[in-house]
Amino acid sequence: MNISIWLTRTKIGGGNFVKKIICNNLGLCSYYHSPTSSTTLLNSHLSNSTIRSKDYGFHRKGTFRFLYSSSSSVMFDGGRRHNATKAGGQLLSENDTENIVFKESQGEEFPGGKIGFTSEMNFLPGSSEKRVQCYRVLDEDGYPLSSTTMEHVSKEVGLKVYSGMVRLQTMDKYFYEAQRQGRLSFYMTSFGEEAINLASAAALTSDDLILAQYREPGILLWRGFTLQEFANQCFGNNAGHGKGRQMPVHYGSKNLNFMTISSPLATQLPQAVGVAYSLKIEKKDACVVAYFGDGTTSEGDFHAAMNFAAVMDAPIVFICRNNGWAISTPVTDQFRSDGIVVKGPSYGIQSIRVDGNDALAIYGAVHKAREMAINEQRPILIEAMTYRVGHHSTSDDSTKYRPIDEIEHWKTMHSPITRMRKWIERKGWWSEKHELDLQSDLINQVKNAIGEAEKAVKPQLRYLFTDVYEDLPTNLIEQERLLRETVQRHPQDFPIDVPL
Numbered sequence: 001m002n003i004s005i006w007l008t009r010t011k012i013g014g015g016n017f018v019k020k021i022i023c024n025n026l027g028l029c030s031y032y033h034s035p036t037s038s039t040t041l042l043n044s045h046l047s048n049s050t051i052r053s054k055d056y057g058f059h060r061k062g063t064f065r066f067l068y069s070s071s072s073s074v075m076f077d078g079g080r081r082h083n084a085t086k087a088g089g090q091l092l093s094e095n096d097t098e099n100i101v102f103k104e105s106q107g108e109e110f111p112g113g114k115i116g117f118t119s120e121m122n123f124l125p126g127s128s129e130k131r132v133q134c135y136r137v138l139d140e141d142g143y144p145l146s147s148t149t150m151e152h153v154s155k156e157v158g159l160k161v162y163s164g165m166v167r168l169q170t171m172d173k174y175f176y177e178a179q180r181q182g183r184l185s186f187y188m189t190s191f192g193e194e195a196i197n198l199a200s201a202a203a204l205t206s207d208d209l210i211l212a213q214y215r216e217p218g219i220l221l222w223r224g225f226t227l228q229e230f231a232n233q234c235f236g237n238n239a240g241h242g243k244g245r246q247m248p249v250h251y252g253s254k255n256l257n258f259m260t261i262s263s264p265l266a267t268q269l270p271q272a273v274g275v276a277y278s279l280k281i282e283k284k285d286a287c288v289v290a291y292f293g294d295g296t297t298s299e300g301d302f303h304a305a306m307n308f309a310a311v312m313d314a315p316i317v318f319i320c321r322n323n324g325w326a327i328s329t330p331v332t333d334q335f336r337s338d339g340i341v342v343k344g345p346s347y348g349i350q351s352i353r354v355d356g357n358d359a360l361a362i363y364g365a366v367h368k369a370r371e372m373a374i375n376e377q378r379p380i381l382i383e384a385m386t387y388r389v390g391h392h393s394t395s396d397d398s399t400k401y402r403p404i405d406e407i408e409h410w411k412t413m414h415s416p417i418t419r420m421r422k423w424i425e426r427k428g429w430w431s432e433k434h435e436l437d438l439q440s441d442l443i444n445q446v447k448n449a450i451g452e453a454e455k456a457v458k459p460q461l462r463y464l465f466t467d468v469y470e471d472l473p474t475n476l477i478e479q480e481r482l483l484r485e486t487v488q489r490h491p492q493d494f495p496i497d498v499p500l
């Protein structure tokens with residue numbers, strides 16, 4: 001039996017790389033390694049007895065095994081006899097086997113590609129005990145990890161990301177309070193998820209189109225949506241872009257390439273792929289970025305979007321904010337997989353898990369993902385691990401279904417804002433004085449915006465029916481007539497500040 005095995009370029013310890021291993025059914029096994037050319041060639045002995053072996057993986061020193069044709073075990077006995085170790089006496093590590101691509105003479109050209117056969121009945125495991133690790137740049141104290149690869153962050157970007165996070169937090173705090181005082185009908189905060197918001201926005205260009213869920217207003221903030229515009233939308237006044245036709249926090253901005261939020265979960269995802277496909281057709285130097293929560297991945301639209309993006313090679317970056325909760329449903333009741341990141345490869349999508357409370361990790365991963373999506377014309381999935389520190393919305397009290405200690409722990413020990421502040425302070429870019437000035441300035445700006453939005457005139461009743469059709473269809477003309485009649489009959493049931 002002739003078998004060729006290619007091992008892709010893989011770090012195998014000691015700074016050396018295995019680039020290629022070729023195995024033939026020879027009686028001898030020889031092995032050599034060249035650190036300078038980064039090439040390793042292995043001619044290995046393949047014995048029938050070892051093909052039948054059920055003992056997969058590594059065992060004693062000097063022997064290593066590979067999975068063959070997805071299930072049979074092929075043992076390359078590079079043991080003591082043949083001295084099958086790398087330069088420096090190291091054995092190939094278990095990780096090396098993960099990158100092996102097998103090609104063999106047996107098998108069938110099924111539609112979609114050649115598949116080898118096995119005599120063993122093996123079911124693929126549903127999940128792995130070893131969870132996918134999280135890419136991180138800064139530790140909890142804002143120190144870069146010693147071995148981390150980090151995208152360069154300029155002082156300007158670093159400070160803009162940090163002050164944007166504080167701006168978002170301050171806006172959330174005051175808008176939330178305004179809702180508690182009965183001045184706003186509804187609100188949703190992004191507490192704890194400020195880094196995902198601002199650092200991902202910073203890694204994009206303004207040409208990249210955003211289709212978000214609802215906990216990502218920081219992207220708009222980054223792009224220049226003003227506090228007044230946020231307040232106008234939330235108060236549903238005449239100056240708001242939606243003229244009061246949407247619930248608060250359903251922002252949108254054509255100028256800023258930010259598609260208006262819609263409440264039904266995951267509906268933005270297949271749409272986002274369609275938009276990405278249009279960018280591809282037009283050969284634009286831009287991608288689409290679609291945001292969504294962990295709970296949203298249970299919707300069919302998420303899966304449709306992933307597959308659609310993969311087969312169309314659409315330039316899109318999917319960013320899942322895994323904050324642990326979908327209102328009161330914990331992730332443990334949401335899926336049995338190791339989160340979201342593992343779902344990507346099953347659709348053929350390159351994926352990464354990132355520490356969502358580390359602004360620099362998010363910045364680096366999104367920057368790279370954007371580059372790959374555009375240059376290689378393909379979708380990328382990012383799972384950003386975080387925690388929803390606030391209640392789901394103002395209609396929720398999360399202390400009813402999760403311990404207050406847990407919330408406090410994430411709020412105090414894993415704050416993305418504190419972590420970023422420590423980093424910029426250590427760089428000498430930020431001080432206590434800067435912080436105090438920023439805070440007081442922001443508080444004034446937010447309070448003013450709320451005051452102005454509250455005073456502004458409400459949209460006229462007729463706007464309920466405009467802006468969709470050029471000529472109003474007869475059913476809507478009829479609905480408007482009925483509405484006006486009803487308001488006249490029951491004026492006490494309608495807000496007095498809405499001009500008829």
Ligand SMILES: Cc1ncc(C[n+]2csc(CCOP(=O)(O)OP(=O)(O)O)c2C)c(N)n1
Pocket residue numbers: 215263264265266292293294295296297299321323325326327388392
């Ligand atoms: C199709 C659909 N089903 C249910 C809801 C009600 N709903 C609104 S938000 C939400 C939870 C979503 O959780 P997740 O996607 O994790 O986002 P998070 O709120 O945690 O940011 C649910 C179930 C909805 N809006 N749309």
Ligand SMILES: [Mg+2]
Pocket residue numbers: 293294295321322323324325326327388
């Ligand atoms: Mg969630």
